[in-house]
Amino acid sequence: MTNASDFETANVHISPFAEAGKLVALFGARGVGKTTLAVAYAERQSHHLRATWWVRAESEESMKSDIVSLGLQLGWVPAREDEEAALSKVLERLCVEGNDILLIYDSATTSGSIRPFLPRTGAAKILVTSNSHAWRSVGQPYEIKAWAAQTGCEYLIGRTGYFGQSDEALNLSERLGGLPLALEQAGAFCERLEISFSEYLFRFDASPITLLDDERHAPFDYRNRLTVAKTFAMAIGEVAKMHPAAEPLIVYAALMAPDPIPIFYFSEGSYCLQPLGEMLEGNGLEEAIASLRSFALIDREQIVDERNPDVRIEAVRLHRLVRDVAMNRWSERELVSVRAALRAAMGYMLKQFDPREFENWPIYRALLSHADICATVDEHSTQIGEALTADILYKLATYRYLALAAYSPAIRDIDRTLELYRHQLGPDHFLSTGPLSALASIFHSQGKLHDARLAFERVLAIAEKNPGIADLIHTKTLNGLGLVLLDQGELTKARSTLELALSRSQLYEGHPRDPTCSILNNLGLVLKEQGHYEEALPVFEKAVALNREINASGHPDFAKNINNLALVFEEVDRLDEARELFEEALAINLKFFGADHPDTAMSLTNLAGLQGSLGNHVEAQALHQQALDIRKRLLNPEHPYIGLSLKGLGLALLEQGKLEEAGEMLDRAIFLRDKIDPNHPAIASTLTNLAGVRMGQGKYEEARTLLERAFTVRKRALGSDHPSTKRSAEALTIFDDD
Secondary structure (H helix, E strand, C coil), rough: CCCCCHHHCCCCCCCCCCCCEEEEEEEEECCCCHHHHHHHHHHHHHHCCCEEEEECCHHHHHHHHHHHHHHHCCCCCCCCCCCCHHHHHHHHHHHHHHCCEEEEEEEEEEEEHHHHHHHCCCCCCCEECCCCCCCCCCCCCECCCCCCCHHHHHHHHHHHHHCCCCHHHEEEEEEEHHHHHHHHHHHHHHHHHHHCCHHHHHHHHHHHHHHCCHHHHHCCCCCCCCCCCHHHHHHCCCCHHCCCCCHHHHHHHCCCCCEEEEEHHHHHHHHCCCHHHHHHCCCCHHHHHHHHHHHEEEEEEECCCCCCCCEEEEEEEEEEEHHHHHHHHHCCCHHHHHHHHHHHHHHHHHCCCCCCCCCHHHHHHHHHHHHHHCCCCCCCCHHHHHHHHHHHHHHHHHHHHHCCHHHHHHHHHHHHHHHHHHHHHHHCCHHHHHHHHHHHHHHHHHHCCHHHHHHHHHHHHHHHCCCCCHHHHHHHHHHHHHHHHHHCCCCHHHHHHHHHHHHHHHCCCCCCCCHHHHHHHHHHHHHHHHCHHHHHCCCCHHHCCCCCHHHCCCHHHHHHHHHHHHHHHHHHHHHHHHHHHHHHHHHHHHHHHHHCHHHHHHHHHHHHHHHHHHCHHHHHHHHHHHHHHHHHCCCCCCCHHHHHHHHHHHHHHHHHHCCHHHHHHHHHHHHHHHCCCCCCCHHHHHHHHHHHHHHCCCCHHHHHHHHHHHHHHHHHHHCCCCHHHHHHHHHHHHHHHC
């Protein structure tokens, strides 16, 4: 099938394996090449050995027969000796005269099964091949893993001579999971029929078992041309004899995503996974997993959470080809029933873990790909199944939006949720208000303010048709709508909307998701934008105090509160306090969201602005650039926050005297804002900064025009008494002598 060099580079270095008097066990999945590697080692060591002897370790009978045959070959026992007596003599002689003898126990089932057939002492070298991982009680185990995708790619090309198909070979290697036996069968098939790797992959995806079980392309030297399909099917059949839950468990797992599956999914969801669930009671799950591991049909591993390395979730993983073979063992009718059970278990699981609670995010990270599989609706789905699917999709959308800022997948999930609700409940059912509110929030995060406003208004319209829950829906919806109005520059309307929401927030007293903190936070933002800093300050401080009572100080909601409080501190020249809070908020966001998230970008922008206020313009430029890079990756090119980063960069460059670069950045920021809303008050500061560039370039008329526009925008949007309007009026006085 392969040669020694293939396995030495693809698996482990083979020369130091077996030392005198020590047992080394090569373990791994079927078809991964353990026996071939043992052959390669024996060939390489042959000039140092007096004898190499293979012992078929599948059964006691074959081990007895092969060890006695060694004694006959070496003249240690007579031909007619009783087998038991002969066995004892050979093992004793190996203890004394085993120097330079290599014993290879091939396909051993467990360490206990071969222990009676091992020399108790002595210098014989012993190499074992096995599917089981448990060998530390008798020797040193080495796991032989499937090849890396690139290694499998190189093997396929070398096997077939298709040197111009490296990309196709890599894709095929990945699909076959790097299993040498499967790669050999694929290479033989392509060579015999002279078809491309892409064509093979197309046929394989259409009917994997047909190709995996084609004996014509199985290697001659692998157990009488045993195919991949038969190899795994035999293993599943054997493990089914060891534990009744083993085969059902691997079939259920095969219908999940090809990623590690958290073990808690099977234990916590066992009630829904009938009839498998009954078999998993007590220690049934652990015993079934142990049985499957002993036949190398699954791996056990830990999922280390990407945000918190201290969170480790025990999981099992199936090789891709084991999944194909396992699914083929049951009828389509049986698989339909299994899929329904998996969906029910996932729905039950996610119901226990609210995606709005940050401590539950590791659970969602571990289950995400599997939940996507469970949320698939097909022609067999019942009304209950559709309801479960809708609930799963809604929770996934919430997680994707909040934790990952994955807006497009979240919108896809919500659209599917709303479609299912419309099909089951009609267009105006109150259950649709949750997904619609989430959709409005996502539109808001994408900068699609008009769409967000329409969605929130749609929620309010539905709430009016459902008076029993209208008050609770109204309060949260008014809060979200108020924030949208703020970003649209409608400050007076935003303030009245948020004050109405705050007046109704007592309805949530004692509720675990009391929106009071969020409403106060948003109201404080409106007051700040209106220039009422003295009013905004106690509102933000109250929000922070309430948040401290509800959440730990390291909570992302707390980061939003202290971030906004810091903005007011900055406006009233409490810069040291502002910097401390900005840095704390950035640390929290990095911990929860990582570097690629809009909240992290906003923290960087705010910290950059403060650095500019402190005169640290080089540092401010670097932070603004970092925020811009994040936003370009995550947001659409016309998002207002892209313009915010461009404006910040322009100001930092202006302060460094880099007028050409600053002008370019500010021009781009104004262009973006003009496309969104040319009369939004946010454009005024950018116009003012660009006026500074034009003044430095000696273009005074351009500067004057820009300052006049900034004044007009601010006066219309903010009123004559707003501090920003007064600053714009003061800036224009430099032209009074003209």
